[in-house]
Structures are given as C-alpha cells and as structure tokens.
Amino acid sequence: MPRTRIFFTTDVHGSERCFIKFLNAGQFYKADCIILGGDITFKAIVPLVRKGDGKVYARFLGENYVLSSENEVKLMEKRVRSIGFYPYQMSEEEYREYLSNKRMQDELFERLVVEMIKRWVSLAEEKLRDKNFKCFISPGNDDSRLVDEYLKSSKYIIYPEEQVVKVDSDHEMITLGVSNITPWHCIRDVEENVIEEKIEKLVSQVSDIKNCIFNIHVPPYGTPLDLAPKLDENLKPIALPTGGVEMVNVGSTSVRKAIEKYQPLLGLHGHIHESRGIFKIGRTLCVNPGSEYTEGILKGFLADITEKGIRDYLITTG
Amino acid sequence: MEKQELFVRKASGLVRNISAWDALIFNVIVMGPGAVYLYGMWASGLFPGVDLTLTAWVAAPVCMIIGLFYALFSVIMPRSGGDYVWATRILHPSIGFSMVFFIFIVLMAFVGMEIPWAVQWGLAPFLSYLGYESLAKLLNNNYVMMGLGLVYYAVCAVITVRGARAFVKAVWASFILIIIGIITYVIALLPMNPSTFASIFNSSTGMNYQDVISKAIANGHPTGFVFSATMLGIVYTILNFTGFNLSVYIAGEVKEVRKAQFIAIAGGILVFTLITWIIYVVTYKAMGAQFVGAISYLAVQGSPDYTLPFAPAFHLLAMAVLENKLLSAIIVLTWAIVPLACGLTYIFTAVRLIFAWSFDRVLPQVFSKVDERYNSPYVALIFITILSIVFEALWLFTPILSYVAYVVTGWSIEIAVVSIAGAILPYVKKDLFEASPSIVKRKVLGLPLITLLGMLSFFASVYIAYASLTPAIAGTLNETYIIFTFGIFVLGFIIYLISSVYHRMKGIPLELTFKEIPPE
Numbered sequence: 001m002p003r004t005r006i007f008f009t010t011d012v013h014g015s016e017r018c019f020i021k022f023l024n025a026g027q028f029y030k031a032d033c034i035i036l037g038g039d040i041t042f043k044a045i046v047p048l049v050r051k052g053d054g055k056v057y058a059r060f061l062g063e064n065y066v067l068s069s070e071n072e073v074k075l076m077e078k079r080v081r082s083i084g085f086y087p088y089q090m091s092e093e094e095y096r097e098y099l100s101n102k103r104m105q106d107e108l109f110e111r112l113v114v115e116m117i118k119r120w121v122s123l124a125e126e127k128l129r130d131k132n133f134k135c136f137i138s139p140g141n142d143d144s145r146l147v148d149e150y151l152k153s154s155k156y157i158i159y160p161e162e163q164v165v166k167v168d169s170d171h172e173m174i175t176l177g178v179s180n181i182t183p184w185h186c187i188r189d190v191e192e193n194v195i196e197e198k199i200e201k202l203v204s205q206v207s208d209i210k211n212c213i214f215n216i217h218v219p220p221y222g223t224p225l226d227l228a229p230k231l232d233e234n235l236k237p238i239a240l241p242t243g244g245v246e247m248v249n250v251g252s253t254s255v256r257k258a259i260e261k262y263q264p265l266l267g268l269h270g271h272i273h274e275s276r277g278i279f280k281i282g283r284t285l286c287v288n289p290g291s292e293y294t295e296g297i298l299k300g301f302l303a304d305i306t307e308k309g310i311r312d313y314l315i316t317t318g
Numbered sequence: 319m320e321k322q323e324l325f326v327r328k329a330s331g332l333v334r335n336i337s338a339w340d341a342l343i344f345n346v347i348v349m350g351p352g353a354v355y356l357y358g359m360w361a362s363g364l365f366p367g368v369d370l371t372l373t374a375w376v377a378a379p380v381c382m383i384i385g386l387f388y389a390l391f392s393v394i395m396p397r398s399g400g401d402y403v404w405a406t407r408i409l410h411p412s413i414g415f416s417m418v419f420f421i422f423i424v425l426m427a428f429v430g431m432e433i434p435w436a437v438q439w440g441l442a443p444f445l446s447y448l449g450y451e452s453l454a455k456l457l458n459n460n461y462v463m464m465g466l467g468l469v470y471y472a473v474c475a476v477i478t479v480r481g482a483r484a485f486v487k488a489v490w491a492s493f494i495l496i497i498i499g500i501i502t503y504v505i506a507l508l509p510m511n512p513s514t515f516a517s518i519f520n521s522s523t524g525m526n527y528q529d530v531i532s533k534a535i536a537n538g539h540p541t542g543f544v545f546s547a548t549m550l551g552i553v554y555t556i557l558n559f560t561g562f563n564l565s566v567y568i569a570g571e572v573k574e575v576r577k578a579q580f581i582a583i584a585g586g587i588l589v590f591t592l593i594t595w596i597i598y599v600v601t602y603k604a605m606g607a608q609f610v611g612a613i614s615y616l617a618v619q620g621s622p623d624y625t626l627p628f629a630p631a632f633h634l635l636a637m638a639v640l641e642n643k644l645l646s647a648i649i650v651l652t653w654a655i656v657p658l659a660c661g662l663t664y665i666f667t668a669v670r671l672i673f674a675w676s677f678d679r680v681l682p683q684v685f686s687k688v689d690e691r692y693n694s695p696y697v698a699l700i701f702i703t704i705l706s707i708v709f710e711a712l713w714l715f716t717p718i719l720s721y722v723a724y725v726v727t728g729w730s731i732e733i734a735v736v737s738i739a740g741a742i743l744p745y746v747k748k749d750l751f752e753a754s755p756s757i758v759k760r761k762v763l764g765l766p767l768i769t770l771l772g773m774l775s776f777f778a779s780v781y782i783a784y785a786s787l788t789p790a791i792a793g794t795l796n797e798t799y800i801i802f803t804f805g806i807f808v809l810g811f812i813i814y815l816i817s818s819v820y821h822r823m824k825g826i827p828l829e830l831t832f833k834e835i836p837p838e
Contacts, residue, residue, distance in 0.1 A: 003825065005825075005826075017753070017837045021836070022835075024835050024836050025835055028835045029830060061755060063755070079753065083753075222690060224688045224693040247481075277677075277688065278677070296753055296837065298835055302830065303826075304826060311825055312821065312824045312825040312826045313826070314678075314821075314826045314828070315677055315678065315831070316830060316831055316832075316833075317403070317831065318834055318835035
C-alpha cells in the first residue's frame with residue numbers, strides 16, 4: 001500500500017537555523033511533504049549600534065559584545081538570527097530615536113518582517129529547487145499580514161491558508177492560522193465564532209473527511225496540547241506560593257468541537273510552545289510538537305500515512 | 319558599557335512551571351538529607367578510621383565538578399531531557415537509552431525500599447523505644463510492610479497524577495519537616511559532650527560507652543583517623559549525594575533553565591554538603607568520634623558485644639539518650655519522612671521517564687496517554703505504581719535488590735560516558751558548540767571549558783567507581799553483583815534494539831527521534 005511521509009513543524013518565530021532545518025527536513029527524513037504551521041516571524045530586534053569609535057555594540061542573551069570587524073558583525077548577525085531574533089545595524093542616534101518612539105519601532109518591525117520573509121522565500125527557492133517533495137508554509141496568529149503575499153509568490157512554497165489542498169491522492173488538508181483571542185491581542189486573533197465559521201466553510205469543500213488533515217495553528221481546548229500559564233493584568237504569570245505558576249487551558253473550543261464532530265485523520269497544531277504532546281480525540285490523533293526555536297532546535301512530527309490511516313509516527317527533536 | 323535594550327513586539331510567550339529554587343529543593347530531597355545518619359554509620363562500620371566530617375568536604379568538590387559539568391551541558395542543550403538526550407545525540411541513541419534505563423532501575427529499586435526503610439529505621443525503633451515492642455514487631459512484618467506500601471504508593475500516585483504543582487507542594491512540605499527534624503537533632507545534641515553522652519548511654523541502653531570503644535579496638539578498629547579509610551569512605555557520602563543532578567530530567571518543566579540548573583545543581587550540592595557536615599560535626603562533638611566509629615564497627619561486624627535492639631544510626635542513638643520524648647519523636651518521625659519523600663521524587667521522575675520513552679516511541683504509545691482533567695500520564699503512573707509494589711515485594715521477599723549495592727559503580731560509569739560525550743562535543747558537534755553561549759566556549763588551559771569539565775568529570779567518576787569497588791560496599795567484591803550491575807545496562811540496550819528493529823520494519827527508524835537536521 002503506498003504511503004506518504006509527512007513532516008510537520010511550527011512556531012519557528014524567526015529562527016533562521018530552524019527554518020533552514022525545516023527546508024532540509026524533506027530530504028533528511030525522506031518526506032513527501034513538509035508543513036510549517038504558522039508563527040514564522042520574529043518577536044524581537046537586537047540593535048547592533050555603531051558608535052563613534054567605529055565599533056559595533058550589541059547586547060545579546062544578557063551579554064555585552066563589542067564587535068571590531070565586519071566579520072565579527074556578520075557572525076553576530078548569524079547568531080542572532082539562529083535563535084529567532086532579528087539583527088539590525090543602526091547608528092547611536094537612530095538607536096536613541098527608536099528607543100523613545102514606539103511608532104518608529106513598529107514601522108521598523110514591519111519593514112524587517114518583510115525583509116526577513118523575502119530572505120526566507122529566496123532561501124526556500126534555493127533549497128527546494130529540484131526537490132520532489134511538497135512544501136506547505138502558512139502564517140500563524142503572531143504573523144503580520146504582510147507575509148502572505150510573499151509566501152504566495154514563491155514557485156516552490158505552497159500557501160495553503162484557508163484552503164483545501166491535496167497532500168497526496170488520498171489525503172486533503174485544511175489550514176487555518178488564526179487563533180482565539182490571546183492576552184496579547186495578536187494580529188490574527190479572532191473570536192471563536194469566526195474560527196467555527198472558517199472551519200465549517202473549509203470542511204464543506206473536503207471530499208473525504210476521515211482522511212483529512214486539520215492543519216490548524218491553535219490547538220483544541222481542554223487537552224494537554226493547550227496548557228499555558230495563567231496571566232495577570234500585566235501579562236505576567238500568576239505565581240503560586242509553592243513556587244510554580246498556575247496553568248490553564250487556552251486552546252480553541254471551536255477547534256475541539258470541529259474535531260469531535262468531523263473526526264479527521266490528524267490534527268496538526270502549535271501555538272503553545274510548552275505544551276508539546278499527543279492527544280487522541282476519538283479517532284483523531286492531535287499533535288502539538290512544541291517549539292524550542294530559541295535553542296535552534298526544530299521540534300517536529302513525522303508520520304507515515306496511508307489510505308487506511310496512520311501507519312507509524314515519531315515526535316522529532318531535529 | 320550602557321545596557322542596550324531589545325525592541326520587542328507583542329507576541330505570545332512561554333513560561334515553565336518549576337522554579338530554580340523548586341529544582342534545588344528537588345535535588346536536595348532526592349539526595350536524602352537525614353539518610354546521612356545511616357550512611358555515616360555504614361561508612362564508619364565498613365571503613366574503620368574514616369573521618370566523616372572530612373568525607374563531606376572531599377565528596378563535595380568531586381560532586382561539584384560533575385555537577386558543574388552537568389549544569390554547563392544544560393546550557394548547551396537546556397530543554398532536551400538531560401543526559402539521555404546528550405548521550406543520544408553525541409554518541410548513539412542505544413547508549414543514551416541504556417544509561418538512563420540503569421538510572422530508572424536504580425530509582426525503582428530505591429522506591430521498593432522506602433517503606434521498609436521508614437519502618438526499620440524510623441517507626442519500629444521509635445515504637446520499641448516507647449515500649450510498644452509488639453507493635454514494633456507487627457510493623458516489621460513483611461506482609462504488614464507490603465500493606466503499608468500499597469497505601470504509600472497510592473498516596474504517591476494521587477500526588478503525581480495531580481501534576482507538577484501538587485508534587486512541588488509535597489516536596490516543599492517534606493523538605494520543611496525534614497529540616498525541622500535535622501535542626502532538632504542538632505539543637506538536642508549540641509549541649510552534649512562525650513562524657514555526658516556516655517553517662518546517659520550507660521544508664522539507658524544496657525551497654526557501656528568505654529567497653530564499646532575497647533572491644534572495637536580489640537577487634538581491630540584503629541585508635542584514630544586513617545587517611546586511606548577516609549578517602550575510600552567517601553563512597554558512602556557520595557552514595558548519599560547521588561541524584562544531585564536529577565533536575566536535568568525535569569528540565570522541560572523548569573523556568574529559565576540555563577540559570578536554574580546552575581542554581582539547582584551547585585546550590586543543591588552546597589546545601590547538602592552543609593547538612594551532611596553539620597550532622598557529622600554535631601554527632602562527633604556529642605558522642606565522640608572514636609565511639610561513633612567503634613559502635614558502628616561492632617554493629618556492622620555483627621559482634622555479640624553489640625546488644626542494642628536497633629542499629630546505631632545516629633538519629634536512633636540520639637533517641638536512645640534523649641530524655642525528652644517529644645524531641646526524640648520529632649527527630650525519628652521526621653527521619654521516617656526522608657525515604658517517603660525520596661520515594662515520591664523517584665516515582666515522579668520514573669513516571670516522566672516512562673512517558674518520555676513512550677513519547678519517543680521506544681515504548682508502546684499507550685504509556686503516553688494523558689488524562690484530560692490533570693493532564694497527567696496516567697497509564698505510565700499506573701505502570702510505575704504496579705512496578706513499585708513489585709519492587710517492594712522483591713526487596714522484602716527476595717535478596718535480588720541487594721544486587722543494586724553497586725549502584726554507585728553503575729552511576730559513575732553512566733557519568734563517565736556522559737563526560738566523554740561532553741568532552742568531545744566541541745569537536746564532533748561544532749555547529750552546536752559555536753551557537754552556544756560564550757561561557758561554554760570559554761577556553762581554560764587551551765581547552766573549551768566543556769571539554770575540560772568533561773575530562774575532570776570523567777576522572778572524578780572513574781575515581782568514584784574505583785572507590786566503590788575497593789574494598790566494595792558489600793564487604794567483599796562480589797562478581798555476581800558486578801555482572802548484575804552491567805546486566806542492567808545490557809538489558810536497556812536490548813530493549814532499545816528490539817524497539818528500533820520493530821520501528822524500522824514498520825517504517826520510521828527510531829534513530830531519527832533526536833538526530834539533528836543539518837542547519838546549513
């Protein structure tokens with residue numbers, strides 16, 4: 001019986017090291033299809049400040065660096081990118097301006113997100129040329145809407161967001177990058193009823209729901225895949241007197257309802273980095289491979305699927 | 319240099335559940351404070367002339383070298399499940415698995431001993447001391463201990479199923495009670511000196527303080543401290559320190575893991591060294607070092623001159639001479655919490671190991687099933703609870719668990735292998751090394767710090783292995799015990815091999831679990 005090997009990963013958050021690993025995963029795991037399930041862009045910019053003495057000053061992971069040569073600067077940029085931050089060279093005056101002006105910082109983020117996604121699309125073009133596996137990349141709730149058009153423009157990346165796509169002749173996949181409302185009110189946070197409507201619309205176009213894959217960024221509510229710390233009004237975790245923090249389920253009730261109702265083959269999720277796990281809802285195997293992009297480690301899910309179901313799977317730490 | 323700031327945008331975050339201080343307490347509990355009373359007695363009995371106070375300060379730097387090595391390794395691979403993943407990634411998955419399988423069996427062997435220990439070294443002698451001889455005998459009955467074990471394992475299961483939060487609460491509560499017991503021991507014995515101790519000992523125990531010393535000397539016990547005995551006697555102190563690095567196995571649940579592992583491991587070793595040293599100093603000051611060595615020697619030798627109804631563990635000797643029954647009760651009953659708390663931490667760790675192996679597909683998928691209410695791996699927990707009962711039965715009704723006497727040897731071998739992995743890391747995983755924080759890449763004597771610490775850790779663990787075999791914890795070197803110890807590693811290797819062949823036939827090779835995808 002023919003089998004299709006899929007590799008799924010998510011939440012690389014700007015880690016170029018993780019993204020390159022993702023592009024290499026098809027060949028490495030002998031996969032027929034690789035899927036990156038959202039939250040691809042970075043969360044922080046590391047200023048590389050060029051001062052009057054010609055040297056570049058940086059503070060990275062709690063340490064101060066003074067970079068004297070262009071080579072050192074390049075190495076630092078690579079290090080910064082590898083763990084999901086974005087390096088940006090600026091003068092001391094620019095640094096002070098950005099620091100004091102939030103609107104300018106936001107504009108810088110938008111500009112650099114575009115720079116990053118262009119860079120990544122071109123990396124993908126280079127790496128995926130002549131490869132005979134499919135590569136799906138979709139945005140997540142943290143990603144700027146600017147990334148979509150660049151993903152769509154690629155010859156080698158398939159942009160599956162809010163579409164039904166064919167993984168192979170027996171399996172279709174629906175993809176949704178939005179999330180229910182988070183405390184951060186991210187770009188693609190929406191109300192539960194919107195998620196429900198979007199899923200219903202996609203499911204209505206699926207021809208064989210039992211062999212369908214739900215590639216939905218936010219995990220189903222009330223599972224081990226959606227546990228996150230409860231936050232106070234300042235977005236700080238609520239510490240317990242015993243030293244831990246209070247954990248709560250933060251997934252989507254609409255996603256759970258849809259999985260319970262339609263019982264697809266697989267649920268591929270992310271969003272909550274610390275809730276790496278596997279959970280069965282009825283016949284559906286739901287997976288959140290978690291994320292350790294800050295360590296440059298690519299957490300993933302590798303599965304062999306056939307017309308009859310899932311033949312074998314592995315949670316990977318690549 | 320002025321502190322430059324990051325520019326951060328609004329995005330979802332990531333937080334862990336166990337703090338550095340929780341992890342420190344976890345490590346201290348795993349080491350078993352209070353078990354110092356027992357290990358001190360055994361070291362004194364088996365290595366005549368040992369200076370216990372010195373063993374604490376010799377063991378501490380040896381463990382600290384290994385501990386710093388582990389903490390530094392955590393900086394490189396902070397989230398990946400400890401030495402299991404380190405050895406897996408750098409050496410081979412079968413090596414990583416067989417090593418941690420050894421640790422798993424040792425943990426389970428100790429879990430099986432916890433109730434018998436709590437009874438034999440705590441509850442029963444205390445009841446005996448109060449005059450309830452028949453009740454003490456009843457408790458000492460193997461079937462009664464099995465019954466108590468069922469209750470204890472059920473309580474551990476209830477705590478574990480409720481997740482890390484409930485576990486942390488239980489660990490903190492146990493730690494506070496154990497520390498209260500140790501402080502009580504110190505305060506109660508501090509005003510005593512050997513002559514006041516001797517007079518109460520003579521009047522309350524039926525033995526004679528001076529006779530104990532003279533009979534031990536007549537039987538070959540030295541009259542002063544012996545350096546070689548001290549250097550070998552550190553094995554017992556190190557045995558007591560075993561587990562100081564166990565927080566690496568729960569790294570996935572530790573907050574700010576890079577800093578936290580340094581605090582938890584190095585801090586845990588320091589706290590435990592202080593506890594050990596204070597107990598030994600106070601014991602020597604109150605009872606006299608010569609007497610402590612002599613009475614332990616007579617007891618361990620099985621001398622007919624030793625007539626106390628219980629072994630001369632330090633807390634029991636204190637109980638025997640303290641006139642205030644409340645103080646005795648606090649010392650002995652809080653001591654009984656030590657094995658129970660240790661058992662809980664071992665069960666918690668063992669459940670997570672079973673879950674992790676299932677998650678990694680080495681064990682069947684069923685073991686990674688999680689319940690919806692508490693998100694606990696309930697199948698793994700049920701399995702561990704049943705296994706705990708089996709191991710308790712093995713301890714009570716068969717001699718097989720005495721074969722884990724060479725646990726220190728096996729543990730040192732495991733650390734030696736991990737040390738090799740760490741030492742060669744900069745050369746075989748250049749990319750990973752280059753991406754590490756600067757502390758890892760710092761060079762000392764021309765070598766990367768991780769290589770240097772790996773080498774030191776290797777030599778430290780080889781020394782511990784040597785000391786544990788010479789002249790052997792169990793008295794004489796027993797080949798069967800050694801084969802048994804190595805057999806556990808081999809069994810782990812075979813389990814991995816079977817699983818690997820099965821998955822290869824089914825489709826996805828198991829070796830891909832931790833294999834790093836090329837990052838270029």
